[in-house]
Amino acid sequence: MKIATWNVNSIRTRQDIVANWLQQNNIDVLCLQETKVIDKDFPRTRFEELGYHVYISGQKAYNGVAIFSLTPLTEVSAGFTPIIGDHAEDFDLQKRVITGVVGDIRLVNLYVPNGGDIANDKYKYKLQWLKLLKEYLKTFQEKEEYQMCVCGDFNIALEDRDIYNAQGTEKHIMSSPTEREALKEVLSIGLQDAFRKFTSETGHFSWWDYRAAGFQRDRGWRIDHHYLTSELYQKANNCWIDREPRKLVKPSDHAPVIVEIA
Numbered sequence: 001m002k003i004a005t006w007n008v009n010s011i012r013t014r015q016d017i018v019a020n021w022l023q024q025n026n027i028d029v030l031c032l033q034e035t036k037v038i039d040k041d042f043p044r045t046r047f048e049e050l051g052y053h054v055y056i057s058g059q060k061a062y063n064g065v066a067i068f069s070l071t072p073l074t075e076v077s078a079g080f081t082p083i084i085g086d087h088a089e090d091f092d093l094q095k096r097v098i099t100g101v102v103g104d105i106r107l108v109n110l111y112v113p114n115g116g117d118i119a120n121d122k123y124k125y126k127l128q129w130l131k132l133l134k135e136y137l138k139t140f141q142e143k144e145e146y147q148m149c150v151c152g153d154f155n156i157a158l159e160d161r162d163i164y165n166a167q168g169t170e171k172h173i174m175s176s177p178t179e180r181e182a183l184k185e186v187l188s189i190g191l192q193d194a195f196r197k198f199t200s201e202t203g204h205f206s207w208w209d210y211r212a213a214g215f216q217r218d219r220g221w222r223i224d225h226h227y228l229t230s231e232l233y234q235k236a237n238n239c240w241i242d243r244e245p246r247k248l249v250k251p252s253d254h255a256p257v258i259v260e261i262a
Helices: 011-024 044-048 086-092 121-143 177-187 194-198 230-235
Strands: 002-007 029-033 053-057 065-069 074-078 097-102 105-111 147-153 224-228 236-241 257-261
Touching: 002 105, 002 147, 002 224, 011 029, 011 044, 029 105, 029 147, 044 053, 053 097, 065 097, 065 105, 086 121, 105 121, 121 147, 121 177, 147 230, 147 257, 194 224, 194 236, 194 257, 224 230, 224 236, 224 257, 230 236
Parallel strands: 002 029, 105 147
Antiparallel strands: 002 257, 029 065, 053 065, 074 097, 097 105, 147 224, 236 257
């Protein structure tokens, strides 16, 4: 099974790119972030015609997540609230979480808040959101026997080797020590980085800023991840970043990341 994650930065703008990519690659499940469209306007027919079942949670102009799956999903829900209760309700105003089960795998597709700047309230919101994420994932672990694939745009480069130039980035959003520790706390429930199972060196990125010719200069960050529970991690055959869509005209600023599970 091939599971891909991709921040598409507007599905309506990139629908041709995404549809063509799916036709060229044997992807069983595609998890999307930043779809930026309300549910009724999502171009679902385009992808259903390719054989995918489409599950969406969107909002106008911002955020939004979706899962495309060749096999129908079960136990689909959006947001934290259905799983951990009303204390998470305010955090679900932004559409950032969708989950479902395929086979014996619970897929959790995330668009983690960016945080804006270390000095502002958006940063505090990001840290609070990550605390809720740990509670959310632990609730699944306590109630279910499914293995988990937790994927998406995490807006965090966990290590210096995930950044083209890490000098001074301890004061930068997406790489501050507090953010990294918050993500490590989430991962402490038993999640491992699929990409790092196969690739240890630096120089592998999934996001490049549109500004200052970031992609052309390969000034990238690895912030899009697949985190797997132990059994899935052992079954992972490969995990890679497909840079080709980033080379296209008017691409997303992110590239898809694919994990292959035996």
